[in-house]
Amino acid sequence: xxxxxxxxxxxxxxxxxxxxxxxxxxxxxxxKSGKHVRTIxxxxxxxxxxxxxxxxxxxxxxxxxxxxxxxxxxxxFKQRKRIDKAKAWDLPINTFALLRVCRQIYAExxxxxxxxxxxxxASEDAFDWAVSLRPVQQNIIAEIHVATIGANRxxxxxxxxxxxxxxxxxLHFDRxxxxxxxxxxxxxxxQYDEKRPAAQQTLALLAELLIAAQELxxxxxxxxxxxxxxxxxxxxxxxxxxxxxxx
Numbered sequence: 001x002x003x004x005x006x007x008x009x010x011x012x013x014x015x016x017x018x019x020x021x022x023x024x025x026x027x028x029x030x031x032k033s034g035k036h037v038r039t040i041x042x043x044x045x046x047x048x049x050x051x052x053x054x055x056x057x058x059x060x061x062x063x064x065x066x067x068x069x070x071x072x073x074x075x076x077f078k079q080r081k082r083i084d085k086a087k088a089w090d091l092p093i094n095t096f097a098l099l100r101v102c103r104q105i106y107a108e109x110x111x112x113x114x115x116x117x118x119x120x121x122a123s124e125d126a127f128d129w130a131v132s133l134r135p136v137q138q139n140i141i142a143e144i145h146v147a148t149i150g151a152n153r154x155x156x157x158x159x160x161x162x163x164x165x166x167x168x169x170x171l172h173f174d175r176x177x178x179x180x181x182x183x184x185x186x187x188x189x190x191q192y193d194e195k196r197p198a199a200q201q202t203l204a205l206l207a208e209l210l211i212a213a214q215e216l217x218x219x220x221x222x223x224x225x226x227x228x229x230x231x232x233x234x235x236x237x238x239x240x241x242x243x244x245x246x247x
Contacts, residue, residue: 024134024135024136026110026111026134026136027106043102043103043104044104049104049105053108056108060105060108060109060112061116063098064096064098064099064109064112064113064116064117065112065113065115065116065117066116067095067117067118068117068118068119068120068145069091069117069119069120070122071119071120071121071126071127071129072122072123072156073123073125073126073128073156099113111136111140114133114137114140115140115141115142116142118143118144118145118183119141119143119144119145120145120146120147121144121145121146121147121154122147122154122156123154123155123156124165124170124172126156127171127172127175131175138175138176138177139177139178140178141176142178142179142180142181143179143181143182143183144173144176144179144181144182144183145182145183145184145185146171146182146183146184146185147185147187148167148184148185148186148187149187149189150186150187150188150189150207150210150214151184151186151211151214151218151233152167152210152211152214153165153166153167153170155185167217168217168218168221168222173222173225173226173229179226179229180229180230181229181230181231181232182222182226182229182230182232183231183232183233183234184215184231184233184234185234185236186211186215186234186235186236187236188207188211188235188236189207215233218231219231
């Protein structure tokens, strides 16, 4: 079966035949004959699988949806070469173990993790994760979050990314044709403080205007390339650290 992050299985030593896939690239788990037919018939008699499809779908969405996965880039060494590998890291073990219960459940839930979860990107390189997906998986992703500094550049552009394009050029939303919502987490690095001198207040207000202008620029760009997608800008304030007391 397709590998899902957060799911671990013991390696199998037995030889298997060629993997059968559907036209959309997903695994074909239907069995019309063979030794597994009796098992399939037995599974189909379970109380869970005898529920109406509408109720089962609600259960699957509740069990597999509602998560936000960080798609990050790490340095991976392969054959003495360092490569950037983007994927969903550090997920709880067996996050998607439900897909491995039986063939029918897999057939009904295989695309739910992509459709009913949000995927968060903090660097331009992280968008390369989409290359590892099959077209049907890319097409069904509906919600993406983008972490930015001042709506100007990606949050991790200086730390791990090899590409440092400014927004909106750093956004590769063309890889997700089915997007419904794009949320921008805008980190504010300069905060307005009434207790500061007038010059500091002016700088804080100027920074606010620059962020607002950049948000407008991104919104106008996305209206052209993805007019049907909803957008949200969420301000994230940096809480200054309190210096340790000297008393």
